Amino acid sequence: MNQVVVIGGGWSGIAAAVTARNAGAEVTLLEKTDMLLGLGNVGGIMRNNGRYTAAEENIALGADEIFALTDRLSRHVNVDFPGHAHASLYDVIKMEPAVRRMLEEKGVRIMTIARAIDVVLDSTGKTLKALSLADGRTVEGDVFVETTGSTGPMGNCLAYGNGCSMCVLRCPAFGPRVSLTQKAGLVDIIGRRKGGAFGAFSGSGKLAKESLSEEIQQQLNETGVAVIPLPAELIAPEKLDLKVCQQYALEEFAENVILLDTGHAKIMTPFFPLEKLRRIPGFEDARYIDPYAGGKGNSIRYLSVAERDNSMHVRGLENMLCGGEKSGLFVGHTEAISTGSLAGHNAVRWLKGLQPLELPDQLAIGDLISYANESLKTEDGLYTRYTFAGAEFFRRMKERGLYTTDSQEIRQRVKRAGLENIYREKILH
Numbered sequence: 179m180n181q182v183v184v185i186g187g188g189w190s191g192i193a194a195a196v197t198a199r200n201a202g203a204e205v206t207l208l209e210k211t212d213m214l215l216g217l218g219n220v221g222g223i224m225r226n227n228g229r230y231t232a233a234e235e236n237i238a239l240g241a242d243e244i245f246a247l248t249d250r251l252s253r254h255v256n257v258d259f260p261g262h263a264h265a266s267l268y269d270v271i272k273m274e275p276a277v278r279r280m281l282e283e284k285g286v287r288i289m290t291i292a293r294a295i296d297v298v299l300d301s302t303g304k305t306l307k308a309l310s311l312a313d314g315r316t317v318e319g320d321v322f323v324e325t326t327g328s329t330g331p332m333g334n335c336l337a338y339g340n341g342c343s344m345c346v347l348r349c350p351a352f353g354p355r356v357s358l359t360q361k362a363g364l365v366d367i368i369g370r371r372k373g374g375a376f377g378a379f380s381g382s383g384k385l386a387k388e389s390l391s392e393e394i395q396q397q398l399n400e401t402g403v404a405v406i407p408l409p410a411e412l413i414a415p416e417k418l419d420l421k422v423c424q425q426y427a428l429e430e431f432a433e434n435v436i437l438l439d440t441g442h443a444k445i446m447t448p449f450f451p452l453e454k455l456r457r458i459p460g461f462e463d464a465r466y467i468d469p470y471a472g473g474k475g476n477s478i479r480y481l482s483v484a485e486r487d488n489s490m491h492v493r494g495l496e497n498m499l500c501g502g503e504k505s506g507l508f509v510g511h512t513e514a515i516s517t518g519s520l521a522g523h524n525a526v527r528w529l530k531g532l533q534p535l536e537l538p539d540q541l542a543i544g545d546l547i548s549y550a551n552e553s554l555k556t557e558d559g560l561y562t563r564y565t566f567a568g569a570e571f572f573r574r575m576k577e578r579g580l581y582t583t584d585s586q587e588i589r590q591r592v593k594r595a596g597l598e599n600i601y602r603e604k605i606l607h
């Protein structure tokens with residue numbers, strides 16, 4: 179009874195599990211690999227540009243626990259790098275176990291190495307009853323939240339990228355991502371990149387910090403950031419078009435190697451051939467640790483977006499919601515947490531028979547959710563990525579007066595909308 183099943187243990191699934199649990203549901207979180215956090219294991223950048231505003235909105239809405247963790251485990255705060263201000267960089271090595279402990283303490287049932295491969299529908303074909311797992315088990319639920327992301331499976335990285343990049347999701351070992359909405363008979367929306375190709379390359383990698391010169395290591399440890407000019411023959415501006423992360427498609431990212439300290443040295447480029455990388459002073463011994471094929475390619479994303487409404491309900495299914503990259507061409511942890519939190523909360527409202535919550539567009543989160551949805555209906559919208567951190571949507575935030583780092587003002591906005599701590603309200607007792 180009152181069982182919410184979340185499929186996919188990345189940031190959006192984690193956030194959905196937290197808000198659903200806080201609203202009083204029994205929650206099961208399924209993750210195909212042996213680790214939670216998904217792409218959050220290789221990211222780390224929070225609070226840059228408009229993500230600051232969105233983080234504070236989430237906190238005021240009552241989705242504060244995750245941000246308390248990411249703030250506490252930040253190696254650096256208030257970091258500026260080209261095109262980005264006041265970033266926090268969380269430690270990607272410490273984050274996953276900390277998140278897992280937090281969920282366990284809340285009473286979320288976590289199932290890892292639990293890959294959902296199919297849906298069991300009722301006779302109407304519109305309501306999910308259960309999920310079939312790859313190992314033959316069945317998981318029943320009353321309402322489902324799909325947060326399986328959009329990375330892989332290997333076939334997509336082969337067809338639309340440079341092959342399996344051996345990323346943190348480890349499809350060869352744990353099995354491919356499965357789109358449950360597609361299994362339920364719906365058609366997923368597919369993102370495009372410049373030139374019309376499907377999907378987009380993930381925009382960064384990780385180098386072993388110890389493989390870089392002492393000088394670079396010291397700079398990273400002390401300031402969190404190192405901007406190293408590229409020799410002229412290594413500048414490749416065309417690579418900016420490949421990137422998922424349009425917020426980093428700036429000249430500075432083509433003319434320099436930009437490194438950030440997230441425990442490893444995060445290199446802000448989609449892939450950089452190792453031989454060329456080692457020609458840069460200080461990188462003579464450089465080595466990729468994520469993805470393993472980082473010198474050749476990176477993972478392909480954005481081939482699996484569900485059609486949804488602004489309350490995160492999947493169109494065409496009665497009891498399925500979605501969040502994160504599954505719910506739009508969103509880039510980012512904060513974006514995944516924002517959409518996942520709303521989806522988890524609305525899953526419990528659905529159980530109780532309440533009207534779903536939609537966030538108003540006076541809040542950056544509400545505006546992102548509805549704007550991305552509207553834009554997806556246009557051809558151009560399929561080429562855009564939506565993030566608080568830059569590019570089109572951050573410009574829009576500034577134009578609409580939504581961007582601020584004044585936490586008090588943000589709390590007032592949420593209060594004026596009548597939504598302060600809404601995610602903390604217990605709906606089921």
Ligand SMILES: Cc1cc2nc3c(=O)[nH]c(=O)nc-3n(C[C@H](O)[C@H](O)[C@H](O)COP(=O)(O)OP(=O)(O)OC[C@H]3O[C@@H](n4cnc5c(N)ncnc54)[C@H](O)[C@@H]3O)c2cc1C
Nearest residue numbers: 186188189190210216217221222223294327502503510511
């Ligand atoms: C290399 C890289 C660096 C990045 N750096 C940053 C950064 O610094 N800051 C930032 O804000 N954003 C960053 N991003 C983007 C950000 O990580 C993602 O947009 C966001 O974390 C996506 O979260 P998600 O929960 O939607 O999806 P995911 O993180 O992809 O999570 C989906 C989860 O579902 C699981 N899954 C899939 N299919 C199934 C199934 N059938 N059954 C069970 N489980 C399943 C997957 O294993 C995975 O754990 C980065 C992305 C990449 C690839």
